[in-house]
Amino acid sequence: MSLTLDVDGPVATLTIDRPAKRNAMSFEMWSALPGLLDKVEADDSVRALVVRGTDHFSAGADISEFTTLRGDADGARRYSRAVHDGVRAITGVGKPVVAAITGVCVGGGCEIALACDVRIAADDARFGITPAKLGIVYDFTSTRQLVDAVGPAWASQILLTGDLVDAATALRIGLVNELQPAADVVPRATTLATTMASRAQVSVRGSKAFIARIRAGQHDEDDAVRAWYEASVTSADYAEGVRAFLDKRPPRF
Structure with missing residues (x-):
């Protein structure tokens, strides 16, 4: 399924583990997110969650499925519901959620990151939301989260161009909270989550x-x-x- 949930004391870690696809999210993975987040919410020993990838955070939805599972309008609607339900499951967790972002964080990957409360990113990470390149209208709730993070002007540039932005720009516009060297991203995110869990x-x-x-x-x-x-x-x-x-x-x- 390529998603793993591990618990270490008061902090759980949800890992997107599909490196051969730059951690692109399949329909099965999107569909599994609500159940995994329910486990986090139900486990009283868990007080915070870190969401991370492996080498990359996530390249977004698996484009190879667009000609099969999203091959017609009905399939596209079903696929979009799975994405939106997965993202909303992250947003709906009552416990702090910290994203640890390395490599690419694009499309649905950026959608996952925006659903988290705090975003720690590598200083060489890249970000983008690319529905304008695919003929997709970005989800309203996720658009609001983007506008909340970066403001309407930068949200417009990101969504209307579909271009990628570098980590320095992401920090400057408020898309991420802080930058770290890539090797320090997960430890820093875990430290923050542990601090939140101790409060x-x-x-x-x-x-x-x-x-x-x-x-x-x-x-x-x-x-x-x-x-x-x-x-x-x-x-x-x-x-x-x-x-x-x-x-x-x-x-x-």
Whole structure:
């Protein structure tokens, strides 16, 4: 299936492992993503997720399937649903998700990266979203994620040209959070995920839920937001945080 999910303490790692195809995602792989992300969400021992490739992050959808599984309009619709469901499964995880990006991150690969909360990239990585070269209209939710990351002007340039951008440009426009030498990308992403896993989980998950609501256009508090406030002040995390502060020691969440 070419996707592997490994758990090491509080951090899980989802690896796209299809190097012969530059980690292009097959229909089977897209279809497997929701189930794998459900496992991450259901495992209480896992507090953060790293998404990575092998040598490359991902060259996107496997173009060789476009003449078979996407050979007609019905097939194209079915394939697109699998892609969109897979990407939304990443976005929907309530735990922090960090992308570790090396090599090419193109098309559906960039879509996966944008679904993550934080993106750490190699200083020689390359990025692009290329539906304009294929006659495909990019998914609305993924377009919004791109606009949220880089703004409408750069989103327009990326989508309307289909051209690739280099890592320095990706950092400058906000497509990625930081650059590292290629060998340091996965360790840095794992360190960040481990740090997030060590923080008060009511704070981490509440913050992630708030960010998602703000990105979706919510401007005011509602009952769901206030429920997070209540969960915070009544949580074991809050009690431990206060005790640790008074005891002048690191908290143990």
